[in-house]
Amino acid sequence: MSSTVPSPASDTSPEAELEAERAEHERARTYMAAMREGTLAIHRTYAGELDESGKNLGIGDVGIDKQFGWAMANYTVPRLADLNDRDLALFFGRIWMDDGEDFHIGRRHIRDEQGDPLVLDWRAPLAEQYYRASAHDRRDLTRRRRFGFQGARITGFEDENLLLGQEVASDILTAEIERPRTGPMRDIVATIQPEQDELIRREAAVNLCVQGAPGTGKTAVGLHRAAWLLYNYTEKLDKAGVLVVGPNEGFLAYIAGVLPTLGETSVWQTTVQQLTGAHTATGADGREATLLKHDERIALVCERAVWGHVATAETGLAAAGAEPGEGLLIADGGWRWRLGQRYLDEAITSARKNTRTYTAGRKAVEDTIVQGVRRQAEIRSGHSPDGKWATRIKRAPAVQAFLDAAWPKLNTKTVVKKLYGDRAFRADAARGILTDDETALLTGRPAKPSAADLLIADEIEAHLKLRDPSAAYGHIVIDEAQDLSPMQCRAIARRSGKGSVTVLGDLAQGTTPWAAASWTDQMRHLGKTEVEHTELTVGFRVPAVIIELANRVLPHLGVDVEPARSIRADGSLDFISTADSATADPATDSAAPDPAATDPATALAAGVLEAVAKALESEGHVGVIAADDRAEALRPLLEGTERVDLVAASLAKGLEYDHVVVVEPAEIVEAPATWDTAATSAPGVGLRHLYVALTRAVSRLTVVHDRPLPPQMRA
Secondary structure: OOOOOOOOOOOOOHHHHHHHHHHHHHHHHHHHHHHHHHHHHHHHHHHHHHHHOOOOOOOOOOOOOHHHHHHHHHHHHHHHHHOOOOOOOOEEEEEEEOOOOEEEEEOOOEEOOOOOEEEEEOOOHHHHHHHHOEOOEOOOEEEEEEEEEEOOEEEEEEEEEHHHOOOOOOHHHHHHHHOOOOOOOOOOOOOOOHHHHHHHOOOOOOOEEEEEOOOOOHHHHHHHHHHHHHHHOHHHHHHHOEEEEEOOHHHHHHHOOHHHHOOOOOOEEEEHHHHHOHHHOOOOOOHHHHHHHOOOHHHHHHHHHHHOOOOOHHHHHHHOOOOOOOOEEEEEOOEEEEEOHHHHHHHHHHHHHHOOOHHHHHHHHHHHHHHHHHHHHHHHHOOOOOHHHHHHHHOOHHHHHHHHHHOOOOOHHHHHHHHHHOHHHHHHHHOOOOOHHHHHHOOOOOOOOOHHHHHHHHHHHHHHOOOOHHHOOOEEEEOOHHHOOHHHHHHHHHHHOOOEEEEEEOHHHOOOOOOOOOHHHHHHHOOOOOOEEEEEOEEOOOOHHHHHHHHHHHHHOOOOOOOOEEOOOOOEEEEEEOOOOOOOOOOOOOOOOOOOOOOHHHHHHHHHHHHHHHHOOOOOOEEEEEOHHHHHHHHHHHOOOOOEEEEEHHHOOOOOEEEEEEEOHHHHHHOOEEEOOEEEOOOOHHHHHHHHHHOOEEEEEEEEEOOOOOHHHOO
8 A cells, every 4th residue: 555654766855754654653552552442341341231130131132142242352351452552563574575665564563444454464465575575576566664662762764775786784774683681582574584484484284393592583583473372373273272382481471572562462371380280290300210200111011001901801701790701791671692702802992992092991891781782672672772772771880880890980090090009000100101110100099199290190181082172272382392201292292182282492492301312202292293493593692702602512412403694793791800810711711719719708798789780870671690509699699679570590491681790600500400399410411501691691791700611512
């Protein structure tokens, strides 16, 4: 459509054109407010009518369609949230097409009174050209404009003439990427790169696995993909839902504001612990038991613990009081029906082969018994019995006795209790899967389960009965997926059903004892075999000088991933050594602390305060990252300091700060890994925590140390 803003081909001065763009932005804001008022009027109408529909109705009065009224009243709630003024620029780009039309690109669709678009939603198909067009592939664009903005105010613009055939670096794009972080994660909708846009816009059926080095924007890609899918597959995903699974609650709080700014408020964000109820666990396991219960072999033990209850027809016949070779005798009033052992064995075999769950299998055997008796009844009586007759046959004492012995009723609690408490049963379930020593570890207190016990219970329940289809999601975005155990992956897979997944992570940042070494294996645990794998290595968040330091550590992490390379030449890296005899050069640092020097803890604390004070001279948020115990010791020192967060190294993953102060890297490397309440020095985990800590800065990094730096940090 034609815009009211002058074309750049006109003689309008840049200052006048900027004012025209600002006026257009205010016009868009006015129309968005009008759209919100219109939606609010609809909400009030239907909410009010729905409330009144049950009041003061006389005989013969006709009320509103309650279902339609309820649907309209509830539809408007997320729409109103979407149309809130969030003090953000409503558009960040503009494109001119070969056919003369032009469009502003923004966070949501805004239309005028004729219904023509004033702002085109970034998720619309046409907006793809804004992100993908280049001087060498114009995609029907003649010109692209990028806007600079501060909050909701347009501060400037720059134009790129794609007809010239020359790639031009964008100062506005660079400035927005490098803009200081102040608080929670923000969207990257204005700075999405072509390779990121391609992943975001992959169709809904695609299972996407993204290996991303630090700073490559993989988390942002996953969140923007969720918003894009909901916009373009509304009918499917509004019903099935979209779920985001993050590593911890701190991470969820950090990303919580991204999707609402992109126009989506309906996405449920959770952790794997919350998803499985593990956050309610009151018990704890030791190290060996925890590792075992997260092992994929436990899934086989659970399967056998359930299906191992299925017996033979001979067992069932004996329980029903049948004589050998007699078959199952069923009394039905004055009639007597008999089913042979061979028929019953085939019924059990068929049910075991053709049913997905244990409960469905029992019902299949029960139905086969009824069908066998029905055929005899039809032959002998000449007519087909009704449903009441079938129910009576199912309840016949002989049938119940047979089923309870050959295919007994089970529930999750019963199976877990038997697995943990019955030594012989546990040995049978684990035979050939676990060693005797491992089998002995498979114990617990069902009344006081650990987080791992709840995973086992979830696995067992999946074998017993199908999950409610409403509990499955149309698409699940899983971040930091490298840290999930096989059993956690299986729990998520059961919530995915036939839906698709976007899996995000970095094998180099795997810090759990069961961290994945291969994305192929991890996707198999997640129940997906047809997967598109991709690797992001170009960093936009972390400056090159910082990435180069982190890349020294990467070869020592035991994973096959490409090192990151940053497009950013800005940023700074500093070292503060608080040991008199230590050097600040990480390439040559080998000196030992002087025993006669000032108390190391006091000196280190002073060094941290010095680094934080210097960091606060610049704008932005500061993160102080230290080994868990050291972080607790520093807390009183930094408590109440504005713009400063103190973060334990084990919880730093996924976060980002303008300036990061990494405290005593040697302690981070040596710190024990923790899960549940058991601690262990898992090989390599501390070094991975250090790698994570070194890659949280988006502008500046200061390393404060009293001890020599770990050798892996030296050139």
